[in-house]
Amino acid sequence: MSLERFLNQSVSPWMNAEGPESDIILTSRIRLARNLKNHAFPTISSQEEAKKVLEKFQGMIPLLNLYPLKDAEFLKMEHLQPLHKQVLVEKHLISPNLAEQSSHGACLLSQDEVISIMVNEEDHIRIQCIFSGLQLEEAFNLANAVDDQLEQHLDYAFSEVRGYLTSCPTNTGTGLRASVMMHLPGLVMTQQMKQLIPSINQLGFAVRGIYGEGSEALGNIFQISNQMTLGKSEQEIILDLKNVVEQIVQQERSARESIVKTAGIQLEDKVWRSLGILKNSRIIETKEAAKCLSDVRLGIDIGYIENISKNILNELMILTQPGFLQQYAGGPLRPFERDVRRATLIRERLLLEKNS
């Protein structure tokens, strides 16, 4: 497969779009958890019950003729190749849990991959919308509209006092998880991130690295999301998150400014060296690739590097994950082979920039 064709097939529109504040905010994501009345939740339900839920959902799909669920693709997990599932996970369109553990799990995916509805994950239904940049309200409005459409045909488990009843009590109420993915190299370099995380937590928001394990945030990419789902309206939850995120954006901007002012030449050196590594390496591990991509993206944002598109970070962070690399290679790869393949893919991708 040629790289261009692979990219055309692999890159979701929201990876390329440049939403508001997209120099720092990569994506905004909304997730709504919903369950059906009179069916045990997927975590304990029997095979037959899970099947019934799936059939109920599937029977309703033809009725969803409104944009944007028209022409959506229905993917049953049991019919997908492991590699295909892994790619969907790496794109954040389905959860690892749905891919590996669900029984009668499925996903309804809109053509533009903005909406994905998971069936029989931890909850019967999970509606997810991803937008580029800071567009929490837009993503919520879409998810909300999808929810309204589904509710016309499905009986939700809802209580006046508790709200939407979910499998896990951490989602009860609105069932809403709003999250924003942010690129914060300035705050990491100036050592401010470590202090910032506890104070964001105190405000009721979770911070985690979205790539990499544990507390490590590969590529200086962090995800901020609400923890509380009960007692506030959806609008309040989103507004509160937006306010926190906007403050972090301000702090990241001023951190970048102060680095440029006080250590401009060192930063420029770091950025160009990283571009050199990406352009020339023959073997590259995930961690090093993520670090270099973060540096190059920062260099583009600041204006040191021209002629390379901004979305290279978003795109390559996703495409250099094991599942994608193996899909590109057309078969399974051992870890060392992946590192070679990763280096090749990055080099070819950068060459594509020059030609265009």
Added chain:
Amino acid sequence: MKCQECQKRPATIHFTKIINGEKTEVHLCEQCAQEKGNVIMFNNTSGLSINNLLAGLFNFNPNIEHTQKNALHPNEIIQCDHCGMTLNQFIEIGRFGCANCYDAFQDQVTTILKRLHEGNWKHRGKIPQRSGGNIHLRKKIDILKETLQSLVAREEFEKAAEVRDEIRLYEQQLQEGGE
């Protein structure tokens, strides 16, 4: 006391089952208990895992009054009659079995939700359009009542009167709809 199942062997296991608030005393011998599967649940509960988040939340409660009210009596099993999940199983795995569990474990759920959601236990967000029924109207009234209180507190009586009239209007609608 003899086992209530086999009526032969002496009952060595005694507990109270609470299903939808209805208490039943159960006395079984070890053999019958094992056959009924009760003892398995029972054994699981004897040591609440400290590592478990929910169990931790449940046990650590600064509000003493609440703790006493919701404290688990060691010989009681609270169970959901829809999916069969017991309260102890719920605490152990941290996931409800079905929507009805919320009612079955009502008292404990409030405590847990409060700890997870900064003291909140009541939903203030979206209400489904179709199955929401007149909840929409009642919620609207609730919110207006809160507004009314804060207006009175701020001594903005003219606005308060307007809000009061609005509440009356909705309450009328609610009554008409209910008849």
